[in-house]
Amino acid sequence: MWAPFALTNASPGATVLFEDNVVEIEHVLADATDLWVRPVDLPAVNGFELKPEGACFEDICVPVQQNQDSSIFIRRAGQAWFSVTELADRLRQPYVVDYASGTWSFGAIPASRQYFTQQGIAPDFSLQDMQGNAVSLSDFKGKKIMLLTWASWQNVFAELEQQDFIIIAAAQDVEGIKAAAPWYTAANATFVALADPTHRVSALYNLVNVPSAVWIDETGQVRRIDEGAYATVHKMGDFEFGRADYAPMVADWVVRGEDSVHVAQSIEFEAQKESPDAARAVPAFRLGVYFKQQGDEARADTYWQMAQTLNPDSWNYHRQDWSYTPEEAGANWQKKVQMNLNVRAFDSAGGVGGTWWYNRYPGARVDAPSSPFYAYTFSQELVDSWEWRETQTPQASVLAYLENFAEQFDLNKDIQFETWVTDARYNESEQRWTITTDTGETASAQFLICAVGALFVANKPDYPGIDDFAGECYHTGRWPHETVSFAGKRVGVIGTGSSGIQSIPEIAKAAEHVTVFQRTPQYSLPARNRALSEEELARSREDWEDLRKSMFHRGGWPHKTIRRNASDYTPQQRHEIYEQLWDEGGINLAINSFSTVLTDKDLNDEVSEFVRGKIREIVQDPATAEKLMPDYYFGTKRLILDNGYFETYNRDNVSLVDLRQDPIESFTASSVKTTEGEHPIDMLVLATGFDAVTGSMLNLNPKGRGGVSLKEKWAERFETYLGATIAGFPNLFMIHGPGSPGVLYTMPLGGERTADWIAESIRHLRDNDLGAIEATEEAAVNWDKEINAAADQTLYPKTDSWYVGANIPGKPRQFLAHLRGSQYFERLAEVAQDGYVGFDFEASK
Known part of the structure; x- marks a missing residue:
């Protein structure tokens, strides 16, 4: 026995798993390493009954000499006991036991598959449809059947359903109906849609991957078995799955039957027999599904690992055993x-989105020209289905895209x-x-x-008394999902990085007064955000593969940058280029000016002074403008794009405190004290970045x-x-x-x-x-x-x-x-x- 968990004495009862049944047996023989049950309980366990000729089920009968064969039948204290495990051994039926919980999992009886492995007769099964009704393969005898594992063929079925043809799809997902229903609903499925959480279909037909297809004729004879049975060529990034002629092959068989050239002339049904290890993988996997359903993830994973080890060729088993812990999956x-x-992901957030779930502060946007390229690139279908609206995507749009992505790909x-x-x-x-x-x-x-x-990881500054502040306090990286009202409030904002520069103009539009506590002045470039035209979107979709390749080779950006040599231009000519790029907006000043702007100190000083000159032009009060002058090398901190940041300081309700000259000394319950004064506030916004x-x-x-x-x-x-x-x-x-x-x-x-x-x-x-x-x-x-x-x-x-x-x-x-x-x-x-x-x-x- 393979018992990854500790062996213990048998419990007063046991749980038996067979096919899709979970049977609780109240009485088992104590102190035994095999499963002994009362003969009266045997039919509930596996359908067998004790008869004079032996233990029998349908046309299978195992001779049992009661009172003479102690390996399978004994009496203790007047009670008869029958060994289910000895019966399984005689039937060559595989089983796996978890002794710690008293749970026994039994695989298929080889004799029950002999008509398939010897003659190609499709083995029957019964599974639940999306309404929880039991549906059997034999319900459709007299029709041509394509039995599929986890694929949508709705369009093909709609064309062929009048031909005495039925598609039966069995979703191989351990979550059962819960996981399968959204896919079938999205496909508008009118074919027979079933849930197969224990992979019974894969076990019966020895299928090792999804989607696989089994063609079954009107008499129940298997005519073809295929792996990779997609209705169309399925593209995913650089990979292609399926073949373009497979659906026409199915249609030809449906119409022509035995005369179709696509009916397999001979099928090695003997090859569908499983090795002993592969056969034991079935009850091991079934045991994992059971523990998954019981919420015991660690134990489920142990038996899924066992199934993989026993049958490494089955990708259906591999699908269940890869876990990781990303915040963004x-x-x-x-x-x-x-x-x-x-895949199993753990996320502290309440939904998908990662940084876009948390950073909901007013004005939050992708801080680079983004649409439609701030997105996953591997799926043309995804590209075609999403409508980007602005060149600088707002937080709500990015989050909606990620939520749609998660839903679209389940x-x-x-x-x-x-x-x-x-x-x-x-x-x-x-x-x-x-x-x-x-x-x-x-x-x-x-x-x-x-x-x-x-x-x-949000960085909260350690100013003296900051926790004594009694008003509202929000970090931009942990912004509440409820609406925050600034109306009639005095708001203090600490920090002028990307989140500060994006949020301050929006806060200023609603607040009574905004006091900006600036730690470091920033170079910020005008975003020049605008609406994307339908023509631009259509062009990007049409050229997506070429754009994607370009993104691979151009630092994630699809368009060629201009690489100029500064020494080839006079200072006046360079200034004209800076003006042009400033007017164009975005990060053009950094990437399309001169190739050595981030390596040549003198050239960088020139570009830095150009931006400082722009700040002086925009900000009307000279004293405030001087406080906003950055003094580090342009581009060596995160590039920031703004939508009216410097213009905000021309508002009457905005004031600037330069913490380099007037540092914060402490907080009170209602104010910020700096070296030169006290600033009353009702709300504190911490735009102080991250570790x-x-x-x-x-x-x-x-x-x-x-x-x-x-x-x-x-x-x-x-x-x-x-x-x-x-x-x-x-x-x-x-x-x-x-x-x-x-x-x-x-x-x-x-x-x-x-x-x-x-x-x-x-x-x-x-x-x-x-x-x-x-x-x-x-x-x-x-x-x-x-x-x-x-x-x-x-x-x-x-x-x-x-x-x-x-x-x-x-x-x-x-x-x-x-x-x-x-x-x-x-x-x-x-x-x-x-x-x-x-x-x-x-x-x-």
Whole structure:
């Protein structure tokens, strides 16, 4: 017996799983390692009855000599007991037991499949439809049947349903009707739509992937079995599934029957017999489904792992056993489908969206020209179905897009919302991660993927008495979902980074007065936000594949940038170029002016002074304008786009406090005290940013090899390999981690491409029977040197910014981003192509 959980004495009762039935047996023989039941309970367990000729079910009969064969029939204290497990052994029926809970799971009886494996007669089954009604295959005898595992053929069925033809779809999803119903509803299914949470159809017909199809004729004879039975060619990124001529093949068979050239002339039905191990995988998987339904995730995962080990060729089993813990699950959906891996996500938010779920402050937008390129790129269908409206997408639109994405690709069933992961530990002997949540729940998986967000851990400044403030207080990164009213209120805003610059103009429109407490003046460029035309959207959809390829090679941006040499122009000519790019708006001044603007100090000084001149032109009060003058190198902090930020200081209800000259001394219940005065406020808005890039990972603080925590590992330096892995933390991957391009690349595309690489790494392990992948210390050290060598060629490290951790007191200083986004992803591909240089592997244990 395979008993991953501890063997205990048999309980007074037992739970028996057979086919889709769950039977509670009140009395079993105590102190036994086999399952003994009273003969009267035998029919409820597996349908067999004791008769004079033996234990019989339909035309199957196993001889039993009662009172003479103690291996199967005994009496104790006057009570007769029958061994269900001995009967199973004689029938060659596989079974798996979880002794700790007294749960026995039995697979199919081989004799019940002999008409299929010997003669090709389709085995019958009964499953529930979406209304909970039992539907059997035999209900449709006399019709041609295409039996499908988890696919929609509605359009084809609509054309053929008058031909005495029926499609029966059996959704292979452990969530049953709950998971299947939305898909069938979306397909407007009029064919027979069934839920198959225990994978009975796959077990009966020995199907190992979805979608698969079985053609069954009017007499119940199987005429063809196919894997990859898509109604049309199904595209996903660079991958294609299915074939364009498959639906016409089905139609030809429906019309011509036996005369169709597509009917298989001979089928190796003997090949549909399962090996003993593959047969045992069926009850192991069934046991996992049972524990999943009981809410015991860890035990379910154990038996799904067993099923995979017993039958590694079944991708239907692999689909159930891949868990990860991202805050944003979206981009990984692509690989979930491509690899048929089970995904389990934990998210502290109440819905999908990640940063766009939390950052709902007034004026929140993508802080770069975005639409329609701030999006996932792998699906043309997705591109065609979404209507972007503005060039600089507002928060509500991005969130709506992500919610639609999750619904369109049925992600929500894999995500557990409002759940914090409080602990994550790697078990070296099992090569698995175990996480614990704030609800006390645990889950285990081979791989832990951390998409926890580069800008998530809100930074609250430690000003004296800030907690004494009694008015409303909101952080832009944790903005309430309820409407916040500024009307008639004196609002203080601390911080003038991206969120401050976006929110201050909007707050000022409604508040009685806004006092801006500026910590660092910023270079902000006019967004020039505008509506997208229908022609622009249509053109982008038509050219999407070319634009996508361009995004891959141009740092996440699809359009070619202008690379000028500054020395080829006079100062006057350069100034004219700056004026033109300022009028165009967006980030053009940074990317389309001159190629050395971020490496040449003198050129950068020239561009910086140009922007300062623009601020002086816009802000009417000279004293206020001087307070707004940034003095760091242009472009070396996060580029900010605004919609009237500097113009806001021309309003009578807005005042500016420069904290460099007039620092905050303390807070009272109703005011902010600075060196030069006291500022009464009713509301405080903290636009004070985040513990960027590393904060979320340190908040999770996983424990790797030897129990070493990430806080210990990163105490002095944030070393990673490829920005996606950490030495000493096997099977852990990061998206947008330190050492990756992160915010210096288009974030959705960066997440998508990183997820692709992670998925291929997992595929490499599984294809080569490897249990663990881990970056070497040497590779991590060299990667850190490479990141900083690239940064040192620029002006970035010369500025105190969150790119180097300067906004968090005590945080180790190092440059946290890879500056060459396109080259970064080329490097990921090269590492994989070269056999994953820089990684150590362990064989599966």
